[in-house]
Amino acid sequence: MSGLLTVEGGVPLNGEITVRGAKNFVSKAMVASLLGEAASELANVPVIRDVDVVADLLRLHGVNVEHDRAAGVLRLDPSNVESAHVADIDAYAGSSRIPILFCGPLLHRLGEAFIPDLGGCRIGDRPIDYHLDILRQFGAVVEKKVQGIHIHAPNGLQGTKIELPYPSVGATEQTLLTAVRARGLTELRNAATEPEIMDLIAVLQKMGAIISVDTDRTIRIEGVEHLGGYRHTSLADRIEAGSWASAALATRGNVFVRGATQPEMTTFLNTFRKVGGAFDVQDDGIRFWHPGGDLHSIVLETDVHPGFMTDWQQPLVVALTQAKGLSIVHETVYENRFGFTDALRGMGATIQIYRECLGGLQCRFGQRNFNHSAVISGPTPLQAADIEVPDLRGGFSHLIAALAADGTSRVRGIDIINRGYESFMDKLEALGARVTLAQ
Numbered sequence: 329m330s331g332l333l334t335v336e337g338g339v340p341l342n343g344e345i346t347v348r349g350a351k352n353f354v355s356k357a358m359v360a361s362l363l364g365e366a367a368s369e370l371a372n373v374p375v376i377r378d379v380d381v382v383a384d385l386l387r388l389h390g391v392n393v394e395h396d397r398a399a400g401v402l403r404l405d406p407s408n409v410e411s412a413h414v415a416d417i418d419a420y421a422g423s424s425r426i427p428i429l430f431c432g433p434l435l436h437r438l439g440e441a442f443i444p445d446l447g448g449c450r451i452g453d454r455p456i457d458y459h460l461d462i463l464r465q466f467g468a469v470v471e472k473k474v475q476g477i478h479i480h481a482p483n484g485l486q487g488t489k490i491e492l493p494y495p496s497v498g499a500t501e502q503t504l505l506t507a508v509r510a511r512g513l514t515e516l517r518n519a520a521t522e523p524e525i526m527d528l529i530a531v532l533q534k535m536g537a538i539i540s541v542d543t544d545r546t547i548r549i550e551g552v553e554h555l556g557g558y559r560h561t562s563l564a565d566r567i568e569a570g571s572w573a574s575a576a577l578a579t580r581g582n583v584f585v586r587g588a589t590q591p592e593m594t595t596f597l598n599t600f601r602k603v604g605g606a607f608d609v610q611d612d613g614i615r616f617w618h619p620g621g622d623l624h625s626i627v628l629e630t631d632v633h634p635g636f637m638t639d640w641q642q643p644l645v646v647a648l649t650q651a652k653g654l655s656i657v658h659e660t661v662y663e664n665r666f667g668f669t670d671a672l673r674g675m676g677a678t679i680q681i682y683r684e685c686l687g688g689l690q691c692r693f694g695q696r697n698f699n700h701s702a703v704i705s706g707p708t709p710l711q712a713a714d715i716e717v718p719d720l721r722g723g724f725s726h727l728i729a730a731l732a733a734d735g736t737s738r739v740r741g742i743d744i745i746n747r748g749y750e751s752f753m754d755k756l757e758a759l760g761a762r763v764t765l766a767q
């Protein structure tokens with residue numbers, strides 16, 4: 329796909345699109361297959377770049393991966409991992425954040441793992457200190473290389489007690505994927521409990537793991553010696569669903585998101601309603617629309633689940649530029665997730681960014697000079713512009729802004745959006761957007 333998109337704005341998005349499985353679950357379930365002694369089958373898999381990257385990494389490690397892209401089914405057979413035993417994976421540096429989650433499964437199977445430098449969205453520093461501390465607590469030895477890390481476990485892995493400084497999604501998954509086959513009991517306190525993590529726990533339980541989750545964010549895992557394969561259907565991508573919902577609102581449109589599910593979106597739906605958006609939950613999806621009249625300004629704080637997820641923030645901010653009054657958005661998960669607002673300001677939005685914690689509690693970033701609160705004053709008409717996509721959600725947000733704006737915008741670097749939005753060009757066209765890819 330070419331990286332330059334021409335968008336003729338001012339046309340409401342109307343129609344129906346389908347979302348399939350969640351990027352932030354499918355990639356982890358794929359890694360989990362490495363732990364099994366038999367093949368696994370995952371359904372409702374979207375065709376997105378992150379799935380392809382993890383599939384290639386698994387292949388490199390000897391996993392036989394068959395991907396029926398149209399049916400959305402992945403078959404993952406890890407029987408040859410021992411004979412592949414690879415060391416050179418630097419070619420995967422910067423590809424995604426998932427390689428760090430290969431550590432536990434590879435340590436169990438091979439006694440060592442080589443992990444390239446990570447990629448993912450540049451929305452803050454995104455260190456991996458929690459991951460490495462956890463792996464060391466299980467008994468692994470971590471060596472930093474010029475590129476990436478080498479990790480080995482001379483005495484195997486032993487269950488342990490871990491308390492996370494912050495309920496990190498990745499660190500919780502790291503613990504789960506390592507503890508399920510470690511010797512003895514692991515107790516993880518202050519764990520993240522995102523729906524994608526619950527689905528990963530479901531997959532691991534199907535494989536033979538013993539995992540319990542308490543209401544106080546404590547997860548307990550009893551290590552077992554053998555795990556089998558799994559058959560599972562991924563939960564829906566609630567971030568993609570929320571992104572299309574925000575696009576419907578910002579363009580004054582009406583979009584049925586087939587496949588979207590209510591339980592994982594409760595917090596989003598509450599916020600959507602407070603802003604003035606309308607929705608109707610149906611058996612096979614959720615319809616989102618702009619009911620006419622003014623949208624309302626809100627005070628919003630992003631947080632770990634069950635809070636308002638940070639990945640919903642960027643698309644919703646575009647809709648908030650069309651709300652009447654002053655909205656305040658306090659980003660408490662990433663220290664640097666408002667860079668995308670520069671382009672919105674260039675299109676006529678009135679958005680000011682502050683270092684202080686506005687509109688909510690003090691967060692980890694308040695005293696540390698990070699621009700992590702935004703005040704959005706609206707409604708402001710948006711004007712077309714030439715925009716460069718910064719990251720996945722920021723890129724989709726720029727696309728929404730271009731769709732809502734007067735005139736024709738040129739959006740560069742849209743390839744990034746394929747990392748997490750399946751067939752977004754087809755979906756835009758299905759919704760009546762006037763978009764053209766440059767030849």
Ligand SMILES: CC(=O)N[C@H]1[C@@H](OP(=O)(O)OP(=O)(O)OC[C@H]2O[C@@H](n3ccc(=O)[nH]c3=O)[C@H](O)[C@@H]2O)O[C@H](CO)[C@@H](O)[C@@H]1O
Pocket residue numbers: 351352353425426452453454455456457458459460494495496497498499520637638639661662663
């Ligand atoms: C592939 C995937 O699933 N990505 C999601 C995952 O990212 P990811 O798992 O990377 O996000 P985390 O929950 O780990 O990060 C949350 C916060 O913890 C910090 N942190 C994390 C690990 C660490 O070792 N040290 C540290 O300081 C991060 O910098 C960030 O400020 O959860 C995020 C929070 O819901 C989502 O935005 C991402 O879409």
Ligand SMILES: C=C(OP(=O)(O)O)C(=O)O
Pocket residue numbers: 424425447448449450639720721748
């Ligand atoms: C931040 C995100 O993803 P990743 O962790 O893969 O960069 C995201 O999906 O918005």
